[in-house]
Structures are given as structure tokens and as C-alpha cells.
Amino acid sequence: MEERNPILSIKNLVVNYGAIQALKGASLDVYPGEIVAVIGANGAGKSTMMNAIMGVVKRACGEVFLDGEPLAEKSYQVVKAGVSLAPEGRNVFAPLTVMENLQMGAFPLSNRKVIATELEKVFTLFPRLKERTSQYAGTLSGGEQQMLAIGRAMMAKPRVLLLDEPSLGLAPIIINEIFAELTEINQLFGIAMLVVEQNARKALMLSNRAYVLQTGNIILEGKSSELLHNPEIEAAYLCGKKK
Amino acid sequence: MDIIQQIINGLSIGSVYALIAVGYSLVYSVLLFSNFAHGGFLVIGGYICYFALRSGGMNIWVASFAALIGAGVSAVLVERFAYRPIRERTPVTLYMLIASMGMSIVIENIFVVTIGGRFRALPPVIPMEPVNVFGLATTSAFDLLSLATAVVFLIGLQLFLVKTKWGLAIRAASYNLKTAGLMGVNVNRLIAIVFFVAGLLAAVGGIFLSARYTLYPQLGSMITTKAFVAAVLGGLGSLPGAVIGSLILGLAEMLTAGFISSQFRDLVVFGILIITLIMRPTGLFGKSVGEKV
Numbered sequence: 001m002e003e004r005n006p007i008l009s010i011k012n013l014v015v016n017y018g019a020i021q022a023l024k025g026a027s028l029d030v031y032p033g034e035i036v037a038v039i040g041a042n043g044a045g046k047s048t049m050m051n052a053i054m055g056v057v058k059r060a061c062g063e064v065f066l067d068g069e070p071l072a073e074k075s076y077q078v079v080k081a082g083v084s085l086a087p088e089g090r091n092v093f094a095p096l097t098v099m100e101n102l103q104m105g106a107f108p109l110s111n112r113k114v115i116a117t118e119l120e121k122v123f124t125l126f127p128r129l130k131e132r133t134s135q136y137a138g139t140l141s142g143g144e145q146q147m148l149a150i151g152r153a154m155m156a157k158p159r160v161l162l163l164d165e166p167s168l169g170l171a172p173i174i175i176n177e178i179f180a181e182l183t184e185i186n187q188l189f190g191i192a193m194l195v196v197e198q199n200a201r202k203a204l205m206l207s208n209r210a211y212v213l214q215t216g217n218i219i220l221e222g223k224s225s226e227l228l229h230n231p232e233i234e235a236a237y238l239c240g241k242k243k
Numbered sequence: 244m245d246i247i248q249q250i251i252n253g254l255s256i257g258s259v260y261a262l263i264a265v266g267y268s269l270v271y272s273v274l275l276f277s278n279f280a281h282g283g284f285l286v287i288g289g290y291i292c293y294f295a296l297r298s299g300g301m302n303i304w305v306a307s308f309a310a311l312i313g314a315g316v317s318a319v320l321v322e323r324f325a326y327r328p329i330r331e332r333t334p335v336t337l338y339m340l341i342a343s344m345g346m347s348i349v350i351e352n353i354f355v356v357t358i359g360g361r362f363r364a365l366p367p368v369i370p371m372e373p374v375n376v377f378g379l380a381t382t383s384a385f386d387l388l389s390l391a392t393a394v395v396f397l398i399g400l401q402l403f404l405v406k407t408k409w410g411l412a413i414r415a416a417s418y419n420l421k422t423a424g425l426m427g428v429n430v431n432r433l434i435a436i437v438f439f440v441a442g443l444l445a446a447v448g449g450i451f452l453s454a455r456y457t458l459y460p461q462l463g464s465m466i467t468t469k470a471f472v473a474a475v476l477g478g479l480g481s482l483p484g485a486v487i488g489s490l491i492l493g494l495a496e497m498l499t500a501g502f503i504s505s506q507f508r509d510l511v512v513f514g515i516l517i518i519t520l521i522m523r524p525t526g527l528f529g530k531s532v533g534e535k536v
Contacts, residue, residue, distance in 0.1 A: 054425060056421065056424070056425070074429075075424040075425055075427075075430070076424065076427045076428055076429040076430070079425070079426065079427030080427055084425075084427075085425055087422060087425060091419060091421075091422040091425075093414075093415045093418045093419065093422070093423075094418060095414070095418050096411075096414060096415060096418070100411055100414075100415075103408075103411060104411060104412065104415050104423070104426045104428075105426055107408070107412060107426045107427045107428055108426075108427035152426070156426070156427055
């Protein structure tokens with residue numbers, strides 16, 4: 001029963017920035033339908049991992065597989081293959097409207113019916129975006145921009161959705177809302193997710209499994225519910241925030 | 244009414260500058276460097292048109308079509324061989340700026356070496372006869388024609404940017420190229436399209452400029468400077484800004500030439516640049532910094 005094959009698999013991924021090794025051979029697996037979190041401090045290499053999967057930074061060593069097939073190295077091929085990213089800091093296209101942002105997300109798709117279906121899905125999840133289709137993305141609140149970034153990534157009809165710091169810079173109440181919507185996306189559409197987060201507690205509560213990344217190495221992995229009560233993790237990443 | 248005539252002349256030359264400045268600004272908005280080889284594209288277009296008319300015996304429509312395509316393709320090749328290798332190695336755009344200065348010299352000298360540096364006049368294929376404008380002023384058919392052509396091409400560009408999928412991608416890329424790449428856009432193809440469009444528009448301007456004045460290899464660098472001034476005046480990277488800046492520049496040139504002296508023309512042009520940089524460095528439509536998320 002546990003013999004499923006991972007949908008996304010990273011093996012010994014190494015990324016160098018000049019002489020600095022940002023990722024030192026990290027491996028992880030994401031199985032179909034699950035949410036996997038990568039937690040770690042600032043500078044641990046979390047965003048680098050995302051960028052390496054997406055082909056934004058060069059993979060010096062190691063491989064990435066999507067459904068057992070080697071994943072392409074160029075960003076546009078990665079998206080086409082079925083992996084899309086809601087980037088750190090949201091990076092919505094501020095001078096474009098909400099609708100245009102979502103259309104950009106659907107860039108790899110050409111079938112209009114499919115695009116319309118995806119758009120309907122996004123609007124069901126984020127009714128607030130539907131109210132603001134003709135508004136410029138730059139005028140949205142931070143939370144709405146994050147919703148747009150997630151919706152935009154979903155428009156490409158991904159098989160794996162990557163989320164880079166979805167809680168960054170948002171008020172706690174908005175973070176709760178966003179994370180509830182992520183759970184909904186996962187349950188409604190069965191999209192597998194890989195989330196990297198500094199907010200370890202939230203990430204562990206959201207995910208099924210988690211990896212701990214420290215200065216470029218995966219030092220721990222396990223079920224999120226167990227990591228949440230792991231004394232080491234509590235001391236290093238959840239200190240004092242116990243509710 | 245002499246002033247109306249000068250204004251029509253000014254708008255006419257300004258609209259031709261706009262074709263060049265818009266392409267230049269488009270490249271700037273996506274790649275964030277000043278492409279000083281941009282004027283080279285208009286010279287390439289001008290020469291293709293010239294030889295198609297003179298030696299090829301083609302009519303003006305075929306010759307212009309060849310010029311537009313030829314200049315567009317040249318622009319794509321310049322990007323492919325001079326800029327792409329740089330942008331794939333470093334995010335520092337200064338190197339592309341330096342490469343573009345080099346390419347400007349290369350293009351100029353290819354013409355000097357192969358066909359010589361002499362001034363050439365396009366055959367009189369564009370009508371020049373005087374036209375009476377609503378009894379208010381007399382101007383030449385050429386001025387009205389170049390104004391109308393420029394407007395048609397600028398509207399065409401706008402429709403391309405607003406109505407098509409790649410147009411949308413270009414607008415997104417001009418805000419954030421990296422994020423556009425994350426949306427599944429093949430960034431190299433997008434940049435090739437941008438350069439093709441920029442080269443094509445420059446060729447339209449090149450044909451009208453070489454019919455109005457004369458064609459010579461160094462025409463490009465002179466016009467690049469004007470497109471640069473117009474783009475800075477309007478706000479670097481802003482397309483409406485480039486158009487407005489070009490019209491202001493054309494008007495300033497023609498009014499200076501008409502009412503003061505044509506020798507003061509370039510003085511006024513650079514005066515405008517300096518005043519803009521002192522008073523409003525971001526230009527009329529420049530992106531104000533502060534959109535940072």
C-alpha cells in the first residue's frame with residue numbers, strides 16, 4: 001500500500017552561487033495528493049531549492065524527477081510539464097489587472113475551454129479575486145496578492161504546486177485564511193504541494209510530512225504531526241510560540 | 244499660418260522618432276539596458292529599401308516589406324549573437340550596454356566597408372507635393388503620410404500588446420522578466436519577438452527618415468541619440484512616454500528650426516534632455532520607485 005511512486009522527487013540536489021554552496025545534496029519526495037513542508041531558518045536554502053526545481057537557478061548536481069521522468073531544466077518546460085510556483089514575495093504583475101495576471105498563469109495552456117474551467121476553479125476558491133478582476137494587481141492588499149499568486153500558479157493546471165513562503169509579510173489572521181485555502185485546494189483537487197516556510201508551526205500544521213533544511217542539508221524528516229512535538233524542533237523552530 | 248505648418252511638420256517628424264523610440268523603450272523595459280545599436284536597425288531597413296528600389300526595381304510596397312522584415316530579422320540576430328550570451332552569464336546589464344555600443348559601431352562599419360559612406364537619396368517614391376490643410380496651412384503630402392503611417396504602426400503595436408497572448412507576456416515581462424519566465428513563457432523567444440518588433444518599427448522610421456533627409460551609415464547613431472532623449476523625456480521604459488517624448492522633441496526641433504534657426508535645433512534637443520534630468524529624472528511617465536512589494 002505504501003508502494004506508491006513519488007510524483008516529485010529530488011535526488012542529491014546541489015546548487016552553487018559562485019564559491020558558496022547553497023544546497024549541498026538535498027533529497028526529498030512528494031507523493032501524489034500530499035502536502036510536504038520544508039522548514040528551516042533564513043538562508044537554509046529553501047528558496048534556492050524552489051528555484052532549482054523551477055530551473056531559475058542552475059542545478060550543479062543531482063536530479064529532479066516528475067512522475068519518474070527527469071524534469072526539464074528550463075523554466076518554461078518545467079511549467080509545461082506540470083510544476084508551477086507561487087514565488088516568494090508573491091511577485092504579482094502589479095501593472096496588470098487581476099484577470100491578466102491569471103491569464104499569464106495559464107500561458108502554457110492553449111485550449112480556451114480548459115482555461116475557462118481553471119479560471120472557474122480559482123474563482124470558487126478565491127471569490128475575492130472574482131470581485132476584483134479588472135483591478136490592477138498592485139492595488140491589492142498583501143493577502144489578496146498572495147491569493148492571486150496562488151491562483152495564478154494554479155491556472156497552469158499543475159500536478160505539483162510549489163509555494164515559497166506563502167505567509168511572508170502577512171497578518172496572522174490572513175495567514176490562517178491562506179493556509180485554510182491551501183488545504184482546500186489540496187483536498188478538492190488533489191494537487192500535491194511542496195511548501196517552504198519560515199513559519200514552522202503553521203507549515204507543520206498544514207502538511208502531512210515535513211523536512212528540516214539546515215544550511216543546505218536535510219537534517220530531519222518525518223510526519224508533520226510528530227515533528228510538531230519533537231523536542232529538538234520545538235527548541236529550534238517553535239520556541240516559545242506554544243499555544 | 245506658418246505656425247500650423249511648423250506644428251504639422253513637428254508632429255510628422257516626432258511621430259517618426261516615436262516609431263524608433265518606442266522600439267528602443269520596449270527593449271529597455273524588458274531587458275533594462277539602453278540598446279545603442281537600435282539606430283543600426285533603422286539604417287539596415289533604410290539600405291534594404293534603397294537597394295530594393297534602386298537595384299531590385301521593386302515597387303515601394305515590396306521594398307518596404309523587405310526592409311521591415313530584414314531589419315526585424317537583423318535585430319533578432321544581433322540579440323541572439325551579441326546580447327544573449329551575455330545575459331545568460333550575468334545579470335549585470337551594463338555589459339549589454341557596452342556590447343550594444345560595439346554592435347552600433349559594427350553595423351555602421353559594415354556599411355562603410357561594403358557600400359561606402361556616401362550620402363544616398365531614396366528615389367522619389369513617396370509623394371512630396373504640397374497639400375492644403377483645411378485652408379489653414381500648406382504642408383507636404385509626405386508629412387501627412389509619415390504621420391499617418393506612424394499612427395497606424397503605433398496603433399498596431401498597441402493592439403499587439405493588449406490583444407494577444409505574447410503581447411500580454413511582453414507587458415508582464417516588462418514588469419518582471421523572471422516571474423514571466425515562471426509562468427511558462429519561453430523567455431528567449433519573448434526577447435526575440437521584442438527585438439523583431441523593435442527592428443521592424445525602426446525600419447519604418449528609417450524609410451521615412453531616409454526619404455526626408457538622406458541615408459548614410461552614421462544616420463543610426465544620430466537618431467539613436469534622439470530616441471534616447473525622447474525616451475528619457477517620456478520616462479525610460481514607458482511606451483506612451485516614448486511617444487509623447489518623441490512628439491515633444493519633433494515639435495521642439497521644428498519650431499526651433501522654423502522660428503529661431505536650424506542651427507539651434509540640436510542645442511534645444513539636448514537642453515530638453517538636461518532640463519528633464521534635473522527637474523524630473525524619471526521623465527513624464529516614468530515608473531516611480533515605491534511599487535516594491
